[in-house]
Amino acid sequence: MSDVIESGHLHPITAVRRAWLQLSVFGWFAWDNRDVFGKIADKFGAWGLAWAAAVLMTALTAIVFASWRKTAFTLTADHLDYRYGLLWQVQRRIQVSQIRTVDIEHPLFGRPVGVRAMTFSTASGPTKLAYLGPHAASRLYDAVVVQTGAGSAKERGGEGIVARVATADLALSILLDAEVVLGLVVGGAVSFVPFVLSGHALTLSLALPWIRSAWRSTGKRFPRHHGWIVREVDAGYRTEFGLFNKQQYTWQRDRISSITVHQPLLWRSRNWVRVTGGIVGHEDLLLVPVTTRAQAEKMLVHIYGPDVLKAMDAPERASRRARWCTLWWRSCAFSRTQHFAAGWRGLFLKQTVTVAPVSRVLGVRVTQGPWQRLHNVAHVTLELPGGTDVEAVNRDAEEAAEIAASMRRSCVQTSLAGAPIARRAAM
Numbered sequence: 001m002s003d004v005i006e007s008g009h010l011h012p013i014t015a016v017r018r019a020w021l022q023l024s025v026f027g028w029f030a031w032d033n034r035d036v037f038g039k040i041a042d043k044f045g046a047w048g049l050a051w052a053a054a055v056l057m058t059a060l061t062a063i064v065f066a067s068w069r070k071t072a073f074t075l076t077a078d079h080l081d082y083r084y085g086l087l088w089q090v091q092r093r094i095q096v097s098q099i100r101t102v103d104i105e106h107p108l109f110g111r112p113v114g115v116r117a118m119t120f121s122t123a124s125g126p127t128k129l130a131y132l133g134p135h136a137a138s139r140l141y142d143a144v145v146v147q148t149g150a151g152s153a154k155e156r157g158g159e160g161i162v163a164r165v166a167t168a169d170l171a172l173s174i175l176l177d178a179e180v181v182l183g184l185v186v187g188g189a190v191s192f193v194p195f196v197l198s199g200h201a202l203t204l205s206l207a208l209p210w211i212r213s214a215w216r217s218t219g220k221r222f223p224r225h226h227g228w229i230v231r232e233v234d235a236g237y238r239t240e241f242g243l244f245n246k247q248q249y250t251w252q253r254d255r256i257s258s259i260t261v262h263q264p265l266l267w268r269s270r271n272w273v274r275v276t277g278g279i280v281g282h283e284d285l286l287l288v289p290v291t292t293r294a295q296a297e298k299m300l301v302h303i304y305g306p307d308v309l310k311a312m313d314a315p316e317r318a319s320r321r322a323r324w325c326t327l328w329w330r331s332c333a334f335s336r337t338q339h340f341a342a343g344w345r346g347l348f349l350k351q352t353v354t355v356a357p358v359s360r361v362l363g364v365r366v367t368q369g370p371w372q373r374l375h376n377v378a379h380v381t382l383e384l385p386g387g388t389d390v391e392a393v394n395r396d397a398e399e400a401a402e403i404a405a406s407m408r409r410s411c412v413q414t415s416l417a418g419a420p421i422a423r424r425a426a427m
Contacts, residue, residue: 006075015068106246165228173290176266257384258356280386311340322394334392
């Protein structure tokens with residue numbers, strides 16, 4: 001059995017957070033039956049009622065304390081165990097080698113107490129430890145990062161900040177998101193036109209879903225992405241963000257299956273893009289909410305090495321046959337090098353380019369529908385373990401077969417080579 005590296009209990013406030021429903025029900029019951037308690041006070045006196053309340057509160061406190069004592073974690077070199085439950089005991093075991101990212105959240109209302117919430121993302125889903133004290137969270141975080149073989153979580157003195165998002169740029173980018181603007185205009189018209197035509201105030205209730213959607217697409221994004229900073233550390237990269245709930249997560253470059261660069265319509269005049277990454281357990285991990293294309297390319301070089309730009313600088317457009325299968329055939333492109341593959345999609349509201357190392361490709365799929373067969377074109381999909389797959393959309397059938405065959409050979413060659421793509425590309 002492996003030696004225990006770190007172990008302990010969650011913060012005592014965890015039990016109170018979990019028992020809020022029971023405490024609320026008890027408070028409501030006491031208030032709803034206050035006349036009964038008044039009769040008890042008349043019969044046994046105020047001291048009798050006080051003793052009964054003290055006994056009941058002591059029993060509730062004992063249950064909360066016992067629940068807290070049953071909630072614990074243990075970290076070894078092989079796995080992380082998380083145990084909780086008083087009557088129904090649950091134990092979750094996470095293999096340390098399968099941890100993809102480690103997220104730390106500083107909740108707004110827990111900040112005065114100094115508690116942290118930690119989330120460990122794996123291929124099977126996230127596991128959350130809420131809440132830990134500041135020292136326990138720091139020790140567990142450092143120990144997990146070391147055990148995953150990523151080095152340490154300390155910043156590299158010579159590298160520093162990889163990307164930083166200014167507050168003004170973040171606010172303007174949300175307002176200039178074409179999908180958000182179109183959704184707000186259409187939703188607002190659908191919600192308020194019936195009121196203008198009928199004059200009945202009841203029709204304003206149609207605006208409630210629109211208000212909720214507007215908040216999620218604009219107001220909620222700003223405080224969540226506020227203060228976005230990406231730092232390079234020995235463990236890989238650490239992202240810090242949040243206005244009210246301070247959060248941070250650490251991810252490793254060799255865990256990134258693919259990177260997608262998004263450019264909405266109204267961002268093109270400023271040459272802004274949004275960068276997301278694919279990690280198993282984190283299908284669309286936001287790397288940077290808004291940045292310039294030049295800074296995004298620098299970040300790609302940081303993660304994958306300089307060879308990644310060769311795949312992104314030479315897109316091969318789809319042939320004219322594709323115009324019979326899609327209106328946006330001019331924006332469909334594909335590119336490949338010895339180590340990377342990239343696919344382009346989108347024309348009007350958003351343009352996207354997805355790039356991935358060939359070594360991360362799990363399979364190659366060729367699809368051809370009836371209409372595509374008529375025009376002799378086909379799709380080629382490079383399947384990845386997480387995130388967005390790389391697609392070669394509406395290529396000539398002969399070219400699609402050649403792309404699939406060459407990508408299968410490249411997958412075999414890179415798998416036999418066995419070297420991480422980021423290191424190999426940087427050589």
